[in-house]
Amino acid sequence: MAATTAIITSGKTRVRPRGGMTKKRALDWLLLAAVIVGALIVLVPFYLILVNAFKSPVDYATSGPFALPQAIDFSGIQAFWERVNFPQKVWNSIFISGVVAVLAVLISVLNAFAIGIGRVRGRTWIVLLFLLANLLPQEALLYPLYYMFKSVGLYDSVWSVIIVFTVVQAAFGTYLLASVYGTFPKEILEAASLDGATRWQILWRVVFPISRPTLAVLLIFFFIWTWNEFLIPLTFLPSNANQTVPVAISVLTGDRLMDVTTTAGAALISIIPTIIFFLIFQRTLTRGITAGAVK
CATH class of the missing domain: 1.10.3720.10 (MetI-like)
Structure with missing residues (x-):
């Protein structure tokens, strides 16, 4: 059986997939947007930890928490490792x-x-x-x-x-x-x-x-x-x-x-x-x- 069906309208042939929906409903897009927002909410803390772990205190004070480090610095990790x-x-x-x-x-x-x-x-x-x-x-x-x-x-x-x-x-x-x-x-x-x-x-x-x-x-x-x-x-x-x-x-x-x-x-x-x-x-x-x- 062919996977598609032909529909003839005004002398033109239009092919439509058989079964399923041709367009996503608005609810599907809303669910996808909610999943993306939830993923971002989960990933933001990990991003902040990863970015700020390799900053120096001076770099953090000048660039803020969201900016990428200007230079990779391991002083924070080394300080914690030795202190505790x-x-x-x-x-x-x-x-x-x-x-x-x-x-x-x-x-x-x-x-x-x-x-x-x-x-x-x-x-x-x-x-x-x-x-x-x-x-x-x-x-x-x-x-x-x-x-x-x-x-x-x-x-x-x-x-x-x-x-x-x-x-x-x-x-x-x-x-x-x-x-x-x-x-x-x-x-x-x-x-x-x-x-x-x-x-x-x-x-x-x-x-x-x-x-x-x-x-x-x-x-x-x-x-x-x-x-x-x-x-x-x-x-x-x-x-x-x-x-x-x-x-x-x-x-x-x-x-x-x-x-x-x-x-x-x-x-x-x-x-x-x-x-x-x-x-x-x-x-x-x-x-x-x-x-x-x-x-």
């Missing part, structure tokens, strides 16, 4: 975020398996309780957690932050996975039970391999969320040796003075590890998000 011992801060953030991500996913799997597949009593109320743990503001947790960690000797220890974020992230993971495991095919579980598989074998040999893409997505998001946390690490890690990257950036600003070029350089090199992490696991993230779209 950046490699140590990166290691602290990687260690805390990595341990939290692994522990939170493991606890979420165990909790969700018991709630979603084990069918414990009061399943709905338990899931709502885990959801409420994510709705509490962090400011409400600081006072009791401060005295608790003081009393057990975990104040100014990275494990205090690891414990807090593991519980918070695992609460969200349990809420999400419990809903997923609640719809798990019963035929597969019954077949495994008839073959003599125990609960642990069903979890690690049946449920875990099938839900691996979802767990990979949770692992990536838990790592990034923990990396970007600021308030709790600022409160429980006062010593310079235990601080994370976001806390290290905050020490560059004062009440009446801020070194813009150094702060921009700090922001630039602080997001590089997360960008590298995202690029490494980008394919895993894409597969995990689209895993349930195709049967």
Whole structure:
């Protein structure tokens, strides 16, 4: 069948594509304009960081924040690197975020398996309780957690932050996975039970391999969320040796003075590890998000 149809009008032949619309509607153009504006709003902060990170203080004062640097200057990045011992801060953030991500996913799997597949009593109320743990503001947790960690000797220890974020992230993971495991095919579980598989074998040999893409997505998001946390690490890690990257950036600003070029350089090199992490696991993230779209 021909892809086009011929329309004869006043002795002339006009070819019109078959199917679809010949012109975009006004709504499509409005949506495209909204997407472009949203992209610009997102990209402007990155542009400011990238441009001002390579300026000298004199260049920033004369040309302003939006102008390109007259000469590439690494003094801001070098000042931040030396002032806060950046490699140590990166290691602290990687260690805390990595341990939290692994522990939170493991606890979420165990909790969700018991709630979603084990069918414990009061399943709905338990899931709502885990959801409420994510709705509490962090400011409400600081006072009791401060005295608790003081009393057990975990104040100014990275494990205090690891414990807090593991519980918070695992609460969200349990809420999400419990809903997923609640719809798990019963035929597969019954077949495994008839073959003599125990609960642990069903979890690690049946449920875990099938839900691996979802767990990979949770692992990536838990790592990034923990990396970007600021308030709790600022409160429980006062010593310079235990601080994370976001806390290290905050020490560059004062009440009446801020070194813009150094702060921009700090922001630039602080997001590089997360960008590298995202690029490494980008394919895993894409597969995990689209895993349930195709049967």
